[in-house]
Amino acid sequence: MDTQNPNVPAHAHTRVAANKHPNRRHPHTGLVHDNIRHTTRFTVIGNHLAQHPELSLLAIGLGTHIQSLPVGARIDIKSLAARFPEGTTRISAALRELETHGYLRRERVRVPDGRIITRTTSCNQPGHSGTEAPRPAPRKRTRPPGSKPLPAVPQPACTAPALHQQATDLLTGLRREDPRLLLSACDTAHLAPGVAAWLERDVTPAAVRRALADDLPLEPLVRPVAFLAHRLTAKLPPLPPYRAPEPPQAVPRPLMNCDGCDRAFRGPAGGRCSDCRSDSPGGRLA
Numbered sequence: 001m002d003t004q005n006p007n008v009p010a011h012a013h014t015r016v017a018a019n020k021h022p023n024r025r026h027p028h029t030g031l032v033h034d035n036i037r038h039t040t041r042f043t044v045i046g047n048h049l050a051q052h053p054e055l056s057l058l059a060i061g062l063g064t065h066i067q068s069l070p071v072g073a074r075i076d077i078k079s080l081a082a083r084f085p086e087g088t089t090r091i092s093a094a095l096r097e098l099e100t101h102g103y104l105r106r107e108r109v110r111v112p113d114g115r116i117i118t119r120t121t122s123c124n125q126p127g128h129s130g131t132e133a134p135r136p137a138p139r140k141r142t143r144p145p146g147s148k149p150l151p152a153v154p155q156p157a158c159t160a161p162a163l164h165q166q167a168t169d170l171l172t173g174l175r176r177e178d179p180r181l182l183l184s185a186c187d188t189a190h191l192a193p194g195v196a197a198w199l200e201r202d203v204t205p206a207a208v209r210r211a212l213a214d215d216l217p218l219e220p221l222v223r224p225v226a227f228l229a230h231r232l233t234a235k236l237p238p239l240p241p242y243r244a245p246e247p248p249q250a251v252p253r254p255l256m257n258c259d260g261c262d263r264a265f266r267g268p269a270g271g272r273c274s275d276c277r278s279d280s281p282g283g284r285l286a
Contacts, residue, residue, distance in 0.1 A: 043068040046124060049103065058090060059097040066104070066122050075120055102126025150187070151229040153194030154236050167195035170205050174228075177213035180221045187225035194232035202240045211235050 049055075049063050066075055077095065081088045098104040105121040156163065171188045174181040183191070198208045212231055221227055253266040260276035267273075 044124075048125075052101070055097055055101060056094065058086065059094040062091065062094045063098050063103050066098075067124055069122075076118070148226075150190050151226055151233075153191055153229050153232050154197035155193050156196040156200050158196075158200055163196045163199060164192055166205065167192040167199060170195055170208060171228075174209070174213055177209065178216055180216070181213060181224050181228070183225060183228075191225060191228055191232065194229065197236065198232070201237050203237060 043064075045064050045067060049060060049067075052060055055063070062080070069075065077088050077092050080091045084091070086094075095104060099106060103123055103126055105123065107119055107121075108116055109119050110116050168188055171183055171191055174183070195208060198211075199205065212228055255264050255266055257263070258265055258271075258273040258276055260272045263273055265273040271277075
């Protein structure tokens with residue numbers, strides 16, 4: 001019973017097929033990674049830098065080197081040129097590339113002893129600064145449940161305060177035409193730019209009032225702001241035709257009395273008329 005059967009083959013170990021290995025997707029073409037996870041002395045570099053489509057290879061390598069340096073390390077052009085075989089010209093151009101794409105910020109500051117130095121800041125994610133105070137999340141406008149957003153209205157080309165106030169006064173007075181056109185302050189502020197767009201098209205306030213308040217439907221107006229917004233958009237008149245500015249008219253000279261003959265004449269200033277100037281010694285040159 002305890003005799004072993006030497007004819008039974010040993011169980012073979014299960015092997016993962018080469019084409020199914022998690023780290024070898026295409027073993028016969030392209031790049032193959034043989035990676036070991038780092039536990040010390042490593043730097044995390046984003047692919048947006050390592051695979052940047054516009055940066056040169058020198059700028060990508062220099063940006064990677066700068067992000068791996070500790071705080072306080074010297075990264076001026078002379079120090080980098082002494083560290084790498086590239087000259088100062090190429091290193092300076094690579095630094096400008098990194099600065100253009102937001103990976104470096106260089107600013108001149110004055111230190112307490114009075115000297116002016118260049119302070120360089122490395123950004124591992126351009127456009128996201130960890131030194132800036134977090135901005136508060138924008139407050140969402142709360143509307144009553146089931147309400148729809150206000151429809152858009154035409155926008156004026158001119159945003160003069162007087163034009164906006166005239167449009168607001170016109171909307172406020174619509175309640176006198178029909179009590180159903182009583183608008184809230186929020187609705188009035190939303191519709192005022194649309195009315196201003198009409199007024200700047202040389203439409204009189206009375207014409208705008210008639211276009212909004214005449215021929216109202218007999219049924220109740222559930223949302224008067226939506227009804228008026230539709231009329232402001234659907235009935236918007238075209239821009240007035242261009243009129244060339246009229247040439248300035250010559251202003252006639254004022255009348256004044258001649259100091260010689262006391263006759264009235266037009267001239268730029270007080271003095272003698274043309275006849276008295278011609279009779280005086282020296283003729284018209286007097």
